[in-house]
Amino acid sequence: MHTRRNFIKISSLGLGATALTAGIVNWALGTPISKNVSNGSQSSAAGKKVATYCEVCFWKCAGWAYVTPNNEIQKIIGNSDDPQCNGRLCPRGTGGVGMFSDTDRLKTPLIRVTKGGVQSYREATWDEALDFVAAKMKSISEKHGPESMALFNHGSSGKYFTHLLNSFGSNNVAAPSFAQCRGPRDTGFELTFGESVSSPEVTDIRDTRCLVLIGSHIGENMHNGQVQEMSEAIDKGAVIITIDPRLSTAASKSKFWLPIKPSTDLALLLAWIHVLIYDDRYNKAYVEKYAEGFNELKEHVKDYTPEWAYGITTIKPELIRNTAREMANAAPSVIIHPGRHTTWYGDDVQRSRAIAILNGLLGAWGNRGGIYFKEGIKVPEFPHPEYPKPAWSWRDTLNGRYPFAKEAVTNTIIEASIPGEGKTNLIKGWIVSGTNLIVSIPLKEQLMKAMQSLDLLVVVDTMPMEITGYADVVLPECTYLERYDDLRASAHREPTLALRMPAVEPLYETKPAWWISKQIGERLGLSAFYNYKDFKEVLEWQLNKVGSSLAEMERIGLKKIERKTPLYIDPASDFQFKTPTGKIQFNSKELQEAGFDAMPKYTVHPQPEDGFYRLIYGRAPMHTFSRTANNRNLVALMPENSVWVNPQVAELWGIKKDQYVWLKNQDGVVSNFSVKVRITERIRWDSVYIVHGFGHHHKPLTYAFGRGINDTELITSVKIDPIMGGTGMRGNFVTFLKTMPKKEARL
Amino acid sequence: MRYAMAIDTRKCVGCSDCVVACQTENNVPVGFCRDWVVEVVDGTYPNVSIELRSERCNHCNNSPCVRCCPTGASHFEDGGIVVVNYNKCIGCGACIESCPYEARYSHPDGYVDKCTFCIHRVRQGLDPACVSVCPTKCMYFGDMDDPNSGIVNVLKNRKFKSLAPEAGTKPQIFYLV
Numbered sequence: 001m002h003t004r005r006n007f008i009k010i011s012s013l014g015l016g017a018t019a020l021t022a023g024i025v026n027w028a029l030g031t032p033i034s035k036n037v038s039n040g041s042q043s044s045a046a047g048k049k050v051a052t053y054c055e056v057c058f059w060k061c062a063g064w065a066y067v068t069p070n071n072e073i074q075k076i077i078g079n080s081d082d083p084q085c086n087g088r089l090c091p092r093g094t095g096g097v098g099m100f101s102d103t104d105r106l107k108t109p110l111i112r113v114t115k116g117g118v119q120s121y122r123e124a125t126w127d128e129a130l131d132f133v134a135a136k137m138k139s140i141s142e143k144h145g146p147e148s149m150a151l152f153n154h155g156s157s158g159k160y161f162t163h164l165l166n167s168f169g170s171n172n173v174a175a176p177s178f179a180q181c182r183g184p185r186d187t188g189f190e191l192t193f194g195e196s197v198s199s200p201e202v203t204d205i206r207d208t209r210c211l212v213l214i215g216s217h218i219g220e221n222m223h224n225g226q227v228q229e230m231s232e233a234i235d236k237g238a239v240i241i242t243i244d245p246r247l248s249t250a251a252s253k254s255k256f257w258l259p260i261k262p263s264t265d266l267a268l269l270l271a272w273i274h275v276l277i278y279d280d281r282y283n284k285a286y287v288e289k290y291a292e293g294f295n296e297l298k299e300h301v302k303d304y305t306p307e308w309a310y311g312i313t314t315i316k317p318e319l320i321r322n323t324a325r326e327m328a329n330a331a332p333s334v335i336i337h338p339g340r341h342t343t344w345y346g347d348d349v350q351r352s353r354a355i356a357i358l359n360g361l362l363g364a365w366g367n368r369g370g371i372y373f374k375e376g377i378k379v380p381e382f383p384h385p386e387y388p389k390p391a392w393s394w395r396d397t398l399n400g401r402y403p404f405a406k407e408a409v410t411n412t413i414i415e416a417s418i419p420g421e422g423k424t425n426l427i428k429g430w431i432v433s434g435t436n437l438i439v440s441i442p443l444k445e446q447l448m449k450a451m452q453s454l455d456l457l458v459v460v461d462t463m464p465m466e467i468t469g470y471a472d473v474v475l476p477e478c479t480y481l482e483r484y485d486d487l488r489a490s491a492h493r494e495p496t497l498a499l500r501m502p503a504v505e506p507l508y509e510t511k512p513a514w515w516i517s518k519q520i521g522e523r524l525g526l527s528a529f530y531n532y533k534d535f536k537e538v539l540e541w542q543l544n545k546v547g548s549s550l551a552e553m554e555r556i557g558l559k560k561i562e563r564k565t566p567l568y569i570d571p572a573s574d575f576q577f578k579t580p581t582g583k584i585q586f587n588s589k590e591l592q593e594a595g596f597d598a599m600p601k602y603t604v605h606p607q608p609e610d611g612f613y614r615l616i617y618g619r620a621p622m623h624t625f626s627r628t629a630n631n632r633n634l635v636a637l638m639p640e641n642s643v644w645v646n647p648q649v650a651e652l653w654g655i656k657k658d659q660y661v662w663l664k665n666q667d668g669v670v671s672n673f674s675v676k677v678r679i680t681e682r683i684r685w686d687s688v689y690i691v692h693g694f695g696h697h698h699k700p701l702t703y704a705f706g707r708g709i710n711d712t713e714l715i716t717s718v719k720i721d722p723i724m725g726g727t728g729m730r731g732n733f734v735t736f737l738k739t740m741p742k743k744e745a746r747l
Numbered sequence: 748m749r750y751a752m753a754i755d756t757r758k759c760v761g762c763s764d765c766v767v768a769c770q771t772e773n774n775v776p777v778g779f780c781r782d783w784v785v786e787v788v789d790g791t792y793p794n795v796s797i798e799l800r801s802e803r804c805n806h807c808n809n810s811p812c813v814r815c816c817p818t819g820a821s822h823f824e825d826g827g828i829v830v831v832n833y834n835k836c837i838g839c840g841a842c843i844e845s846c847p848y849e850a851r852y853s854h855p856d857g858y859v860d861k862c863t864f865c866i867h868r869v870r871q872g873l874d875p876a877c878v879s880v881c882p883t884k885c886m887y888f889g890d891m892d893d894p895n896s897g898i899v900n901v902l903k904n905r906k907f908k909s910l911a912p913e914a915g916t917k918p919q920i921f922y923l924v
Contacts (some may be wrong), residue, residue, distance in 0.1 A: 075771035077880075088882045091764040094771060219760030224882055231758045231883035249760045252797035259793040621762035632777050633770065637763045646792060681792045 006119045047074070050503040051557035053488045055156055055480035056092040056099065057624040058177070059200060059224050060488050061085035062496075062558040063093065065481055065503035073097045073481060073503050081558045083225065083492050084200055090222040091622045091634065098633030099462065099479045100507070104702050106464055106476035107508035121474065126511065126519070129473050134523030136456040136472070137168065140428045146170050147390045148428040149456075150413050154435035156485045156500075157460065157477060157513030161433050164517045167529040169388040172397070172416075172427060174408035176440040179725050185342040187404050187724040188352025191588050193365055194578030197338050198374055200492060205229035208369040210239045210330030212323075214265055214355065216339040219249040222621040223340070239330065241323050243268065246616065246644070246689050247682040256323050262614050262687055263345055263605040263730065264313040269354035270602055271309035272324045274301040276361050279321070281328035286363030290577065293587025293599075297357065300587075300599045312602070331362040333369025346719025346728035349404070350600040353588070357600070360584045365577075366569035375563050376491030380545045382538045384529045396425050402725035403594045409725035410441060417450035429456035433513065434477075438466035439626040439693070442715040442727050460516060463630065464700035477513050478506035484535045485514070487542060495561040497546070499539070499553040514538075596723055605719075605731060607686075612666060612733035613649065614687040617711040626693040629704035640708035642678040644689040650679045653736055662737040663688075663709065667716045670741045671709040672697050688734060749808075749891040750826040750864055751919040752878070753898050753907065754801055758885035761786055761799035765877035765886070772865060772876035779852050781862040782877055798924075801877065801886065804829060804850040804862035805910065805918030812842035812851065820859075826890070827919065828866050833858035847914040864888070891919075 047069055053062045054076075062082035066074045076096050080087030089096075109129035110121035124132075140148050146169030151161050153175055162173050178186075186196035197203065205211060206229040218230050234240070234253060242251035243258045243265060251257040260268060276282040277298050287294055306317035327334050336358045342348050364370030394408035397416040402409060417427040430451075441447050451457060451470050459471035468474045481503045488498040506512070518530040532538050540550045548559055569575045576582035580590070592598040608614050622637040623629065643663065645655060655661060660674035673695050683689050694708030719728035761784045769781050782803035789796050806829045813821045813829060820835035821842050831842075836858040843851045843859060854860040865875035869888075873879065878886040889896035907921045 074774075075768075085882075088880050088884075089764070090882055091762050091767045094764055094767040094880055097771065219762070219883075222762055222882070227760060227762070227882050228884070231760075231885065234758055247792075247795045247797065249797070249799070252795075252799075253757065253760075257793070621760060621764075622767070633767060636778055636780070637766060681788055681790060681795045682797070684792065 051079075051499045051501055051554055052076070052481060052503060053498045053500050054089060054093040054096055056096050056628065057222070058155070059084060060156075060490070060498070061089055061093055061224050062488065062498040063089055064557060065097075067503050071504055073100060076481075079498070079558045081556070081560060082498065083494065083496065083560075084490060085224050086228060088224070088228065090224045090227070091637065092222060092624050092628055093224070095622070095628075095631060095633035097481065098628075098631035100481045100504075102463065102630060102632065104464060104630060104700055105462055105479075105508065105510070106468070106474060107510065108476060109509065110471075110474040112472045126509070129475060130516075130519045130523060133456070133458050133473055133475075133520055137429060137520070137524060140455055141168070144426060144428050145391060146388075147172060147392050148426060149431070150174065150417070150427045150429070151431045151433065152176070152410065152413070152435055152437060153433040155433075156480070157433045159486055160513045160517035161431050161460070163529065164521050164526075165431070166387040167384070167521060167526045168524060169390050171390055172394045172408065172413055174394065174410045174413045176410050176435055176437070178405075178407040179409040179411060179727055180343055180440060180442070180729075181341050183343065183405070183407070183724050184348030184721055184726045185338045185340065185352045187406070188349045189338060189356045190406070191349070191404070191590055192353055192356035192360060192579075192585050197371065198491060200225050200490070201338065201340070202372050202374045203229075203335050203337060204369050204372045205335060206232045207333065208233055208238050208330070208335050209333040210241065210327050210335070212241045212243070212327065212334070212336045213250050213254075214243045214269075214337065214339060215344070216337050217244065217248040217250055217618055218337075219253070220621055221340070221619045222624075239326050241326065245684040245687050246618075248618075256319070256326070258313075258315050258319060258323065259684060261312070261314045262616065262684070263607070266347065266351045266354055266600060267304070267309045267312040267602045268315060268320065269351065269358060270301055270304035270600065271306045271313075271320050272327070272358060273297070273354065273361065274304045275306060275321055275324035276328060276358070277301060279324070281325065282361040283331050283363035286332065287361060290575065291360055291584035291586055292581060293585060296587040297599060304602070327358075327362055330369075332364050332367035334362050334364050335359070335370055336362075336364070343721070343726040344728050344730040345603075345605050346721050346726075346731070347600075347603050348721050348726050348728060349723040350597065354600040357586055360586065365584070366575065368568055372493060372567050373565065374491035374493075375495050375565050377489050377495040377497060377546060377561050379487055379489045379497070379542050382532070382541055384531065392425050397427075398725070402721075402723065404590075405724045411443065411446070411720075411727060412725065414441070414447055414450045418446070418453055428454060429458075430454055431458045431460065432467055432471075433460045436461075436465035436467050436626050438470075439696075439710055439712050442712055442718045442729055444713065444716075460513060462510070463627065464698060465626070466696065466698045469698060475516055476508065476510045477516065478510035482506040482510065483512035483514075484539060485512070487539065493567060494563045496558055497543075497548065497553070497561070498558045499550075501554060591723070594723075608733040609666070612735045614730070615663075615665070615711065615714055615732045615734045616687050616689045616730065617692045618689065620691045623691065623693050626696065626710075629694055629696055629707065630701045632703065635703055638691075640676065641691040641694040642676040642708070644678050644680050644683040646683050646685040647679050647681060648685050650677065653738075655679070655736060655738070659738075662741055663714060663734040664737055664741070665714045665716060666733045669714060669716050670737065671695065671714060673706050673709050674740070675709040748826045749919070750806065750828055750869065750888070751891045751898055751921065752864070752875075753887040753901050753921040753923055755885040755887075755901075755905075755923040756798050756800050757923065758883040759784075759799045759801060760883055762882065764880050764882060765801045768876040768880035769862070772868075773863070775860070776855055779854070779860070781850075781860065800922055802848065802850075802910070803877075803920065804846075805848055805916065805920045806862075806864060807919065808917035809915060811845035811847070811916060815841045815845045817841065824866060826869075828864045828869070829861075830863050830866060831859055831861065833860070847911045847916060848918070
C-alpha cells in the first residue's frame with residue numbers, strides 16, 4: 001500500500017498559556033456567606049459575564065461564560081432569553097469549559113516532515129503553515145483547477161472555509177451531517193411537504209397531546225429544547241409512544257413502548273397508515289384540503305394490516321391498533337417525530353416518507369401540538385465580490401446517482417479523491433474542519449485510500465482527534481470560548497440572534513477559524529473576499545443592518561425578533577405547501593419519475609446469523625459525537641461506553657457483568673479495544689447496543705485513548721440509500737470474543 | 748423555615764447535568780461529586796421499567812452526621828440545611844460512615860464535603876445550581892413551611908417517597924413517583 005501519508009501521533013507539543021479577559025458584563029460571585037459554611041469555590045469578588053453560544057453540539061444554545069477576576073472561566077450558564085435552552089444548558093454545555101481547559105489541545109501549527117524515512121510533525125509558525133497550505137492549494141489549482149479542493153466540515157467554523165473554497169472556485173463542501181445523519185429525513189419530508197423539519201426541529205412538542213418516537217431517543221440525545229419540551233409534555237399528560245428494540249429513557253417514560261424487531265419499522269408504519277385509513281380515523285378535512293394521492297395510498301396499504309405487520313415486527317396487532325387510535329385521538333396535536341440520525345438500512349428516505357405521510361394523514365403539519373412553521377431572520381452577507389463559477393461541482397461526483405441529494409454526499413467526495421482510469425473531476429486536496437472523519441465516516445478502507453491519494457490534507461481542530469494524524473498540516477483552532485464567531489441566526493417559534501464573543505484570550509498559539517480562513521485567502525490573492533481587519537467589523541456591519549449593534553448584543557447576548565408570519569396554518573387562508581402542486585404528496589410523482597417507488601414499500605433486511613447480534617448505536621446525554629470523550633468535566637460521568645447485552649444472551653455466552661470482551665463483526669473486523677459488558681433487561685436478545693464516540697485510538701487524547709470501543713470501525717457493511725446517498729449503518733452484526741484476539745494486519 | 752427538595756422521577760432523564768452544574772458552581776474537584784444519578788431497572792424484557800433519580804445529601808431532620816461529628820463541624824444552618832464547617836473539620840470520616848445515603852466524601856484538601864443546597868445561592872433567593880440547570884425541570888426546591896411554595900404544592904398533588912426511611916433520619920429529599 002502507498003504510504004506517503006503515515007499516521008502520526010501528535011505528541012503534546014506546546015507553549016505556555018496566557019489568558020486575558022474580554023467581556024463587558026459584570027457579575028458578583030455571591031455575597032460572602034458566613035464563615036462556618038463549607039464552600040469550595042466562592043470568592044466574593046466581581047467577575048465578568050461574557051455572551052457566548054455553545055459549540056459542543058449543533059443545538060448552539062446561547063449562554064453566559066462567567067469569568068473570575070483571575071481570568072478563569074468558572075462556569076457557563078444558559079441565556080434565559082434563548083428559546084433553544086431557556087437558561088438551562090445540557091450537561092455537555094455546562095461542562096463545555098472542559099473543551100477550553102483540556103491540556104491535550106492542539107497548541108501550535110504542525111507540518112509533516114520526513115527525516116531518514118521517518119515521518120513526523122514539526123512545530124511551525126503560523127506563517128510557515130499558512131504559506132505551505134496556500135502554496136499547495138495554488139499548485140493543485142494550476143494542475144487540476146480550483147474545484148479539486150474539497151472541504152469536510154461540522155460546526156461554526158465550517159462557514160469560513162466554505163467561504164474560502166467558494167472564493168477560490170470550488171463548491172465541493174460536504175458535511176457528515178447529511179449523508180451520515182439527517183439526510184434521509186430531510187429528503188423524505190421535502191418530497192412530502194415541500195420542506196424539511198430543519199434544525200432545531202420544528203416539532204411542537206411542548207403543546208402536543210401525543211408524541212411518537214421511532215428509534216429517536218430524546219433524553220439520551222440531549223437536544224436541549226426538545227428534551228425540555230418533552231418534559232413539559234409529560235407534565236401536561238401527553239401520551240408518548242416509543243418504538244425501539246431497547247428500553248430507551250424515552251421508552252421508559254412512555255405510555256406505550258413497542259419493543260420492535262430491529263429493521264422492521266417500515267412495516268409498523270405501513271400498518272399504522274392502514275389502520276388510520278381503513279378504520280376511518282385519519283383527519284379527513286385536512287387530507288381533503290391539503291393532500292393529494294390519498295386514493296393511491298389507500299389502495300397501496302390495503303394489505304399492510306396489523307396482522308401482516310405482527311409477523312414481521314413482533315408487535316401485537318392489538319397494540320398496533322391501539323397506538324394508531326391514540327394518535328388519531330390526539331390529532332392534529334400529534335407528532336410522529338422525524339428523528340435525526342436516520343441513516344439505518346438504506347431505504348431510509350422511504351421510511352421517512354412513511355413518517356411524513358402519517359403526519360399528513362393526522363393533520364400534524366401546520367397545527368398546534370404538531371409541526372409548526374419556523375421563522376428566522378436573514379442576516380445580510382458581508383459584502384464581497386461574486387464567487388467565481390466552478391467548472392464542476394459536487395453534483396458531478398454523484399455520477400448520475402442519488403438524484404434527490406440536496407447537499408453534497410461525503411462519500412462521493414471521498415470517492416472522487418481516489419484516482420482511477422478515465423476518472424475526471426478528481427479531488428486532490430481536503431480541508432477538514434471540526435469533524436473527525438475517522439470516527440464519523442463508515443467505509444474506512446475507501447477513506448484511507450482517498451487520504452493516501454491527496455496532494456494536500458489540512459486539518460483544523462481544537463483537539464488532536466484521529467484525523468489530525470493523517471494531515472500534512474495541522475492548524476490549531478481556539479475553542480468557542482476564545483473567539484468571536486458568526487452570529488447564530490436561528491429559525492424557531494420566534495427568530496433569534498445570538499452573539500459569541502471571547503470569554504478569554506486564546507490559549508497557546510491557537511487562532512479563530514475566521515482568521516485562519518482570511519490568512520489563507522489573502523495568500524491566495526483573494527483579499528477582496530476578506531475586506532475587513534477583524535471579524536468584529538463583520539459583526540458590527542451585520543448587526544447594524546438588522547437594527548442592532550455589537551454593544552447591544554454584548555450586553556444581552558441574545559435578541560428575540562418579533563414574529564411576522566403565522567405559527568400554524570390559518571384555516572381561513574388558501575394555504576399552499578412548498579411542493580410542485582402546493583399539496584402534500586402522499587403519492588410522490590417526483591420519486592416515480594426518477595424511477596423510485598412513489599409510495600413506501602416494506603423491504604426485508606438481512607438478519608443476524610446464529611451467534612451474531614445486530615449492532616445498534618446511539619447517544620448518551622453527557623457526550624456528543626466523539627468530541628467529548630476527553631473532556632475532563634464530563635468523563636467522570638461516563639468514562640467509557642459499554643456493550644449492552646440481554647441477560648439471556650449473557651448466560652448463553654457465559655459472560656459476566658463488567659467483563660471485558662472484544663466484538664467481531666460479520667466481516668471479521670474486530671474492535672480495536674475491549675469493551676465492558678453491561679448485562680441489562682433494557683435490550684432485546686437479538687441486538688447489542690453501544691454509545692457512539694468512544695474507543696479513541698489516538699494516544700494524544702490522553703484520557704480517551706483506549707477507553708471503550710468505536711462503533712464506526714465495526715460498520716463495514718453500508719447500505720446506500722439510492723435516493724439521496726445516505727449511508728445505512730444498522731445492518732452490521734457482531735459476536736463476542738472473550739479473549740484477546742490475535743492482532744492481524746490492519747489498515 | 749424548612750428547605751427541602753422534590754425530584755420528579757417521571758421527568759428525570761438521568762442526563763447528569765445536575766452533577767456537572769454542581770461541580771462548576773461549587774468547584775468540586777474532578778473525580779468527586781456532591782450529587783449523582785441512580786438508575787434502577789426492574790422487570791424482565793419487555794416488561795421493564797426504569798427509575799432515574801438525582802441523589803444528594805438528604806439534609807435530614809434527624810441527622811446522624813451532625814450527631815456523630817466530634818468537633819461540631821457538621822451542623823445545621825437556618826432552614827435545616829446541613830453543612831460542614833471545613834475549618835473545624837478534622838477529616839475523621841465518622842460522618843461518612845454514619846450517612847445512610849453515602850452523600851459525603853473526603854475532599855483532597857483534608858475535610859469532608861457534601862451538598863450544601865447551594866446555600867450561598869439560596870441566601871440570595873436563587874435555586875441551587877442543580878435545580879436551576881435541570882433541562883427537564885424535574886427538581887423543585889423550596890420552603891416546606893410556606894404553603895404557597897412550589898414544593899408544597901407538588902407534594903400535595905403527587906405520590907412521593909423518600910430514600911431509606913427505615914433509617915429514621917427524616918430525609919428532606921422527596922421523590923415523586
